[in-house]
Amino acid sequence: MADTGVAGQAASNGHVASDEHTSNGKAGSSLLSRALREVAQQAQRRIPRADLDERDPDFIRERLPLMWMLASLWYRGEVRGLGNIPDSGPVLLVGNHSGGNMTPDTLVFTLAFNTYFGVERAFYQLAHNLVLSMPGLGSLRKFGTVAAAPSNARKALESGAALLVYPGGDYEVHRPSWERNRVDFDGRQGFIRLALDADVPIVPVVSIGGQETALFLSRGERLARLLALDRMFRLKVLPISIALPWGLNVGDMLGHIPLPAKITVETLPPIDLRAEFGPEPDLDEVYAHLMRLMQETLDALAAERRLPVIG
Amino acid sequence: MRASARTVVSAPIETVWSIVSDPERALSFMSGVTRWEVESDEPTGLGARYRMLLRVGSAEVGGLIEIVEWDAPRDLAWNSVTGVDQRGRWRLRPAPGGRTQAEIRLAYGVAGSGIAGWLAERLAGPAVSGHLKTTVRQLARLVEHERTRDLAAQRRAARAG
Numbered sequence: 385m386a387d388t389g390v391a392g393q394a395a396s397n398g399h400v401a402s403d404e405h406t407s408n409g410k411a412g413s414s415l416l417s418r419a420l421r422e423v424a425q426q427a428q429r430r431i432p433r434a435d436l437d438e439r440d441p442d443f444i445r446e447r448l449p450l451m452w453m454l455a456s457l458w459y460r461g462e463v464r465g466l467g468n469i470p471d472s473g474p475v476l477l478v479g480n481h482s483g484g485n486m487t488p489d490t491l492v493f494t495l496a497f498n499t500y501f502g503v504e505r506a507f508y509q510l511a512h513n514l515v516l517s518m519p520g521l522g523s524l525r526k527f528g529t530v531a532a533a534p535s536n537a538r539k540a541l542e543s544g545a546a547l548l549v550y551p552g553g554d555y556e557v558h559r560p561s562w563e564r565n566r567v568d569f570d571g572r573q574g575f576i577r578l579a580l581d582a583d584v585p586i587v588p589v590v591s592i593g594g595q596e597t598a599l600f601l602s603r604g605e606r607l608a609r610l611l612a613l614d615r616m617f618r619l620k621v622l623p624i625s626i627a628l629p630w631g632l633n634v635g636d637m638l639g640h641i642p643l644p645a646k647i648t649v650e651t652l653p654p655i656d657l658r659a660e661f662g663p664e665p666d667l668d669e670v671y672a673h674l675m676r677l678m679q680e681t682l683d684a685l686a687a688e689r690r691l692p693v694i695g
Numbered sequence: 696m697r698a699s700a701r702t703v704v705s706a707p708i709e710t711v712w713s714i715v716s717d718p719e720r721a722l723s724f725m726s727g728v729t730r731w732e733v734e735s736d737e738p739t740g741l742g743a744r745y746r747m748l749l750r751v752g753s754a755e756v757g758g759l760i761e762i763v764e765w766d767a768p769r770d771l772a773w774n775s776v777t778g779v780d781q782r783g784r785w786r787l788r789p790a791p792g793g794r795t796q797a798e799i800r801l802a803y804g805v806a807g808s809g810i811a812g813w814l815a816e817r818l819a820g821p822a823v824s825g826h827l828k829t830t831v832r833q834l835a836r837l838v839e840h841e842r843t844r845d846l847a848a849q850r851r852a853a854r855a856g
Contacts, residue, residue, distance in 0.1 A: 445805065445807075446809070446812070447811075448754075449811045449812040449814070449816070450808075450811035452756075452815055453814065453815050453818060455754065456754070457752075457818070461754075463753065463754075496754050499748075499756045499757075499779075500748065500754075500755050502758050502759070504777060
C-alpha cells in the first residue's frame, strides 16, 4: 500500500510540470527533474518481469461478465471477422488503438477474443511498462498482459500463443481527435521483424471510435522532451486533452472517464509474410502494405459512421 | 438465468426431430448462432460435442458443449464443457392433429463471477430470450416449408405414376 503514492505523485508532477513550463519556461526544472528521476526509478523497479505463467484463465473467465457489460452497454462494441484468426497456433495480432490511456479498443477486442476462442487459448497482450507498474493494475498480468519488450514478445510467440501488439503505442493513442481515423504507427517496424523471426502470420486488427472518448488536443511531444520524460519513462508524449471528469487533462496519468463512443473492430485475413513477400521480405515494403491495408479498412469503417460518439 | 420459447409446428414429431438433432442445420434456423461445429468423431448421439457461439451484446459467447441426453425423437439436452456455463434442451412432444410442440430451454451463467455475473446474466436475458423466440419461429417456418415441398413432391410423383 505504501507504493500507491508513486503513481499519484507521478501524475501530479505531470500536471504541475506542464503548467510551469507553459507559463514560466524552464524555472524550477532542476528540482523537478530530480523528483521525476526519483519517480522513474521507483517505476522501473515496479516493472514486472514477464512471466507467461501469470496468465490465469479462471480469473479471466470470472471477469468476462463485467467486461461484457462495459463493452456492450457503454461502448456498444462490435467485433467482426474473428473467424479470420487461425483457430490454433501462434499468431501476431497487430492493431491500431485509440483513446488516450483508457483504450476501449483493447477492452472490446480482448473480451471478444476470449469469448470467441475460449479462455483456454493462450492470448497475451503487450503493454507499456508504465501501465504494468501502475499500482492497482497488477491484475492485468492475469489477463496475459506483459511488458512491451522484444524478448517477452518472442517468448509468447514461441510458446504458441496469440499475441496482440499495438505498435503505435503511446504515440498513437494520444493523437489529436481530428486525426482519429488515421492509423499512425510512427514508422515503427519492430513487429514485422518479430513476426519474421518467429515465423508467424500477422493478422491486422483495425478499430474505430476510441479517439472519440475525449477531446484529444495534443500529444505534447515538445513538453515531454523538455521534461526528459522520454529518457526516464520511455514516454514520448505528455498529452493534453479535454476529458471527464478533469476538464483540461494533462498527462492522462490517472486516466479519465471515457465518453461512451461506439467501438467497431474489424479483424482482417492473416498475412503470411514469406508467402507474400518472398523468403527475405523487405521491411519497408511490408510496412507500407500493412499501413495501406489497415488505413483502407479504417476509411471504410469511418465511412460507415454517421456521427461521432453515437456511431 | 433461464430462458425458453415454444411453438407448435405443423409437422410430425420425427420430422421436427430430424432438423433439431442435425448439427449441420443449426446455423440455418438458430437465431444469433454464429458457429455450430462438430468436435467429436460421432456427429450425433449421446456424447457428441459441438463448438458453438451465440452473439449476445458485443461478444460471441458459448464454447464446447456435449450432448448429455439423446432420447429420439423427444428430448435432446446438452451441457457446457468449456466457456459460458450452460444447459440447453430441445423438448418435442406430439400435439393433436399430427403436429408437434417444440420447446427450447437454456440455462446459462458464469459461476464465480459475483455481482457482475448476476447483473450480466439479467442484462443478457432479453437478448437470449429474443434469440430463442426467433429460433422456434424459424424452426417452424423451415420445417413447415420443407413439409409442404415433400407433400407436393409426393403428389407430383402420384400424378406422374
